Amino acid sequence: MKIIFPWTKKDKEKYFLAVDIDTKTVKALNFTTKGEKITILGASSQAFEKFSIFDSISFEKNKIKKAILKSIEEVKGKIPKQKNLPVLLGLPANIFKIRVLSRELKRPDPKIKIQQNEEKEIYQKVLNESQREISEIFAQSHGILSEDLEFLKLEIIGNKIDGYDVPYLCGFRGENLNFRVVAIFLLKYYFEEFKKIFEETGFRISKIIHPAQNLKLALSEDFSDGIFLNIGSDLTQIFLMEEGKMLYISEFETGERDFFQALYQNFGFTERTSQILKEKYLKKLLSEGVRKKIKETIRVAIYDWFSNLKFKLNEAKQLLLFSNFYLFGEGSQLPEIKEILEEEENWKDFAFIGKPIVKLIYPKDLKNIEDKTYTLNGPQWISLVLICYTPLEIRQF
Numbered sequence: 001m002k003i004i005f006p007w008t009k010k011d012k013e014k015y016f017l018a019v020d021i022d023t024k025t026v027k028a029l030n031f032t033t034k035g036e037k038i039t040i041l042g043a044s045s046q047a048f049e050k051f052s053i054f055d056s057i058s059f060e061k062n063k064i065k066k067a068i069l070k071s072i073e074e075v076k077g078k079i080p081k082q083k084n085l086p087v088l089l090g091l092p093a094n095i096f097k098i099r100v101l102s103r104e105l106k107r108p109d110p111k112i113k114i115q116q117n118e119e120k121e122i123y124q125k126v127l128n129e130s131q132r133e134i135s136e137i138f139a140q141s142h143g144i145l146s147e148d149l150e151f152l153k154l155e156i157i158g159n160k161i162d163g164y165d166v167p168y169l170c171g172f173r174g175e176n177l178n179f180r181v182v183a184i185f186l187l188k189y190y191f192e193e194f195k196k197i198f199e200e201t202g203f204r205i206s207k208i209i210h211p212a213q214n215l216k217l218a219l220s221e222d223f224s225d226g227i228f229l230n231i232g233s234d235l236t237q238i239f240l241m242e243e244g245k246m247l248y249i250s251e252f253e254t255g256e257r258d259f260f261q262a263l264y265q266n267f268g269f270t271e272r273t274s275q276i277l278k279e280k281y282l283k284k285l286l287s288e289g290v291r292k293k294i295k296e297t298i299r300v301a302i303y304d305w306f307s308n309l310k311f312k313l314n315e316a317k318q319l320l321l322f323s324n325f326y327l328f329g330e331g332s333q334l335p336e337i338k339e340i341l342e343e344e345e346n347w348k349d350f351a352f353i354g355k356p357i358v359k360l361i362y363p364k365d366l367k368n369i370e371d372k373t374y375t376l377n378g379p380q381w382i383s384l385v386l387i388c389y390t391p392l393e394i395r396q397f
Contacts, residue, residue, distance in 0.1 A: 015041075017072060017203065020090035020211075020384035021064070022330075024048060024233040024257070027384045028071040038388050039370045042075030043381070065197050072203070086206035087198060088387045093235045093251060096186045098210045100157075100249050101130050103179045110162075110175030119169040122177065127154050130181040150191040152208055153184040158245065182246065184210050211386040212237070216244045218366045218389045226324030227313070228361075230383060231331035233257050236305065238312055240319060248316040252308040256331025259305070262297045282333050295336065302336045306346070313350070323352035328361045328382035 018029045030042045046067045090096075103126045107114075114122075131154055135146035158180035159166050166172055191208075198205050215228065221244075228239040234255045240248035263274040280286050281294050313320060325341050338358045340346060347356060363369060363376040363385050376385065 015085065016206075016388075017075070017085055017087045018090075018384055018387040019068065019072065019087055020387060021068070021092055022233055022383075023092050023094060023235075024330075026064070026067040026071045027381070028068075028075050029384055029388065030075045031388050033388075036368045037370060038368055039372060040376060040385075040388075041372055043373045043375050044071045044074035046071040046074075061193060061197060065201060068197065069201055072201070085203055087203050088390055089194070089198075089205050089208045090211060090383060090387050091186065091190070091194065091208065093230070093232055093237055094253070095190050096184075096208075096210060098182065098184045098212050098249055099134060100246050101133060101181045101183065103129060103181060105177040105179075107175050107177065110173060113171055113173050114169045116170050122169060123156060126156060126179050126181060130154065130183060134183055134185065144187065148188055149185050150188040151183060151185045152191075153182065153213075155182055156180070157182050180245075180247075184213070207390060209387045209390050211383040212239050212246065212249065214386045214389040215239065215241065215246075217391060218386050219361075220365075220367060223326055223361070223365075225322040226326050227320075227322075228326045229309075229329070229332070231255055231327060231329040231337070232383075233330050236309065236329075236331075238309070240316055242319070242322070247319050250312045250315065252312055254301075254305045254308050256329070256334075259298045259301045259331060259334060262301065263294070266297060298334075298336065302334070302340060305337075306340050310346075317350065320350055321353050323347065323350075323354055323356040325356060325358045326361050327358065328379040330380045332360055332379045 015030060015032050018031060020027045025045050025047050027045045028043070029040055031038055031040050033039070048063055048067055105122060105126065131151060132146075135149060138144045138149065139146065156179050158178075159169060160178040161169070161172050161174035162176050163178075169177070194208075195205060211230070216224075224244045225242050226240075228241060230237040230239070232255045234257050235251055235253050236255055237251045238249065239246060260274050260278050263269050263277060264271060269277070277286070277290075277294065281291060284291070286294070327337065331337070341358045342356050344355055360379050361382055362379060363371060363381050366382075366385060366389075369385065369388075
């Protein structure tokens with residue numbers, strides 16, 4: 001599938017910023033596009049001042065703004081002066097949600113062909129019901145009112161009539177209609193606050209992107225089937241794909257920070273010391289004795305993470321066929337993650353086709369990317385780089 005970027009003109013190169021905000025860092029890229037090619041010109045990552053910035057009570061706007069400004073300033077050097085430089089923005093997974101829903105409808109007279117008016121009415125009903133379902137779920141689980149949610153995308157991504165895939169409904173006959181709907185949403189409060197932050201920094205948000213939107217566009221056919229795990233700082237996201245189609249999305253609140261929390265809790269290490277130990281552990285620069293001690297310390301957290309993962313995957317058990325695990329994010333490089341996922345005995349309750357296989361996704365695995373910074377060398381950059389693949393018209397807020 002060719003990716004054509006509608007904002008790229010042949011006679012003039014345009015520049016963009018991609019900014020991804022996690023619960024621990026702000027990462028930024030500046031990039032340009034020409035045809036199918038994406039060229040990364042600058043990259044930056046800035047940690048927040050505190051160990052935890054987001055919570056259910058307050059949103060520390062000034063610290064976020066400071067980290068955004070610093071990160072953008074570091075990547076602006078190679079961008080020609082350009083007013084209102086557009087920003088493609090990714091937000092923390094704990095406040096920015098994506099879901100895939102299934103809806104079913106039964107037509108009263110299956111022998112009559114579906115006309116345009118009926119098709120329009122069916123689609124509208126499916127979307128309304130999907131939005132209502134999500135609103136009800138979050139009202140029950142988080143006490144959030146439906147009017148407090150901002151839906152950035154609500155779209156039907158798959159149609160079936162009596163079990164057969166169809167590109168649209170108009171002109172077909174049938175009784176049982178099935179739909180897959182993708183919804184991307186967040187609290188209106190955060191939506192408005194982030195708009196204000198970027199307005200105050202002199203940049204404009206062109207589009208807010210969830211990285212999962214672009215997985216299919218960025219990955220080759222080798223990655224079309226499997227379970228994609230974005231192991232972030234505080235949260236792990238699950239994306240189940242088959243033949244490039246998104247079938248299931250979920251998350252649970254365990255991430256990279258939990259794996260190493262015991263280092264400073266049990267041994268009194270500072271956050272900085274724990275970070276240094278983590279980096280050396282991943283690069284295998286520690287003695288065997290120290291590595292063994294760290295491995296023992298994080299073992300409980302790894303098992304807790306795996307239990308949460310299995311619980312979530314059990315919700316989609318009927319969809320799980322392929323046992324390919326593709327990992328990215330801050331916590332994906334831990335060897336213990338790969339070990340526990342590849343242990344066949346751990347999956348005896350799941351009907352996988354073949355043995356579990358685990359592969360890390362690096363920026364070099366993505367299509368049509370040229371990294372002129374030579375610094376995007378880890379899976380922790382994937383969420384940000386995925387934002388660059390946005391092929392839609394830039395939406396103005």
